[in-house]
Amino acid sequence: MNLSIDMQERENELFVKVAGEIDAYTAPKLKESLHPSAETENDKDIVVDLSEVSYMDSTGLGVFVGLFKTVNARGGQLKLVGLSDRLRRLFDITGLGDIMNINSKVEGGVE
Template identity: 75%
Template sequence: MNLTIDLNENDKVIDVKVNGEIDAYTAPKLKDALSSSAEEENVVMNVDLSEVSYMDSTGLGVFVGLFKTINANGGQLYLNGLSERLKRLFEITGLGDIMNINSEVKGGVE
């Protein structure tokens, strides 16, 4: 269970590329990597999930927390590059209706 996180911050735009599995073991690493950026005011965070092979409810919890923190500080969270499986996970839980999710990849982290 390996997870890599590449983060590129340019002014108030944060591009994040996540690679691997997001589960109970790796979710804390993801949360730690993104939480300080999420607390900045008016930030736009683009998270590329195209290389995420698996995510469980712990991973969903990380993104719910990010979403709430970023929105509370006047920013926007975009989850991009979701596989059909990940997209369905967000839709089944109702998060697809309130979060900005997209199958396309946006942002600048390669």
Template identity: 65%
Template sequence: MNISIDVKELDQQTTMTLAGEIDAYTAPQLRETAFPYTEKKQASVVIDLSGVTYMDSTGLGVFVGLFKSLNANDGTLKLVGLSDRLKRLFDITGLADIMNINSEAEGGV
């Protein structure tokens, strides 16, 4: 149960590329790495999930927290590269209706 997190910062945008599993064991590492970037005023965070093979409710909770933190600081969160399985997870929980989700990874991400 591993996760790798690659972070790139350019101006006000932070891009994180995740690979592996996001579950109860790896979610704290993701939270610890990602939250400092959400606390900056008007930050833009793009998270590429194309390398994520599994995510449970703990992982969803991390994304809800990131989303709330960015909203509180007038920032934005965009999730890209979701597999059909991850997209469905966000759809059935209703999170796809409030979060900016794109199943296609963006160029340069």
């Protein structure tokens, strides 16, 4: 159950490429990596590329819900890109697909 996180900052944007599985064991690592930037800077947009995430459970959803709330409260936007059909379905079933900015295509993310 490995998770790798690659982060690149560009002006008011943080690009994050996540690879592996997001579950109860790896979600704390993801949260520790993402939340400090979201909590300390106003008007920062965060783009998370999930194209290499093979699995995510409700713990991972919780990380993104918390991140979404924090980023929005500070005037930024959270954009999730590169979701597989399975991940997209997970967000849609929970109703988060209607609330969050989700795009199946990766646009200018981390190389």
